[in-house]
Amino acid sequence: MLHAPASAAAKRRGLREALAGPDLLRFPGAFNPLSARLIEEKGFEGVYISGAVLSADLGLPDIGLTTLTEVAARSGQIARMTNLPAIVDADTGFGEPMNVARTIQVLEDAGLAGAHIEDQVNPKRCGHLDGKSVVGLGDAVKRIRAAADARRDPDFLIMARTDVRALEGLPAAVDRARALVDAGADAIFPEAMADLREFEAVASAVEVPVLANMTEFGKSELFTTALLASAGVRIVIYPVTLLRLAMGEAERGLDEIVAAGTQAGVVPRMQTRARLYELLDYAAYNEFDSEIFTYRP
């Protein structure tokens, strides 16, 4: 009730332990705190909080317009509603290395289990679009070193994302991944890999876990968890999947009202009131105060 019982420290520790184990960890992107509860209930290992979703939620494109305050507030709301570890997309870290340091501390305070910082130049863009630019290796390393030095909980996961593959090719991405690990990254997010072999090349080049971004309509094929695991990938994210599904249904529902003059035809596809209340743990609130739940179906 009110929040998930697991503490941030316990979630971070749990993530570290899971990463030390053999299994691939699956992190669907939660588009709000409620969807994080659904992800937990369905048995996933973690919750991802996407910058693309967070921007889209505000009606904005994913080009670095969101602020640290907005990202920390929303990701904190999501993290506190789940017992799963939540990893947030911290884009370029919101400024210079000192800003990156502050970003990490604010996200720690917000209860996140980890964050990724990327090497794009601002204004950044979706990693699967063309026309990106990245900062030089020296600046990318400074961001990660600042992030790693800033954290107070050693279990907070600092993930380095590199977007260099699309610009300079796989060997450059492998070299950069190695340098970012030396700078203190606990995990590597190689963005826009062309195929499974590329994931494999990065995973075998570094000692730390590698993440695969299975975003739809992007540059990477949508590989199964079995294939990703066989390539040595340790974490998979489905960053925008739930938002795309929900928005797809929202659009079809609105079309139905326009066409039929009622939403009755799409009611069978909806989450029911009872299921929503179950997910909210409405019953627990009722135990706290029996006057709250006055609805009878």
Ligand SMILES: C[C@](O)(C(=O)O)[C@H](CC(=O)O)C(=O)O
């Ligand atoms: C992972 C990502 O950074 C995100 O913000 O979710 C995006 C996803 C997307 O736009 O599809 C990305 O840059 O890949």
Ligand SMILES: [Mg+2]
């Ligand atoms: Mg992003």
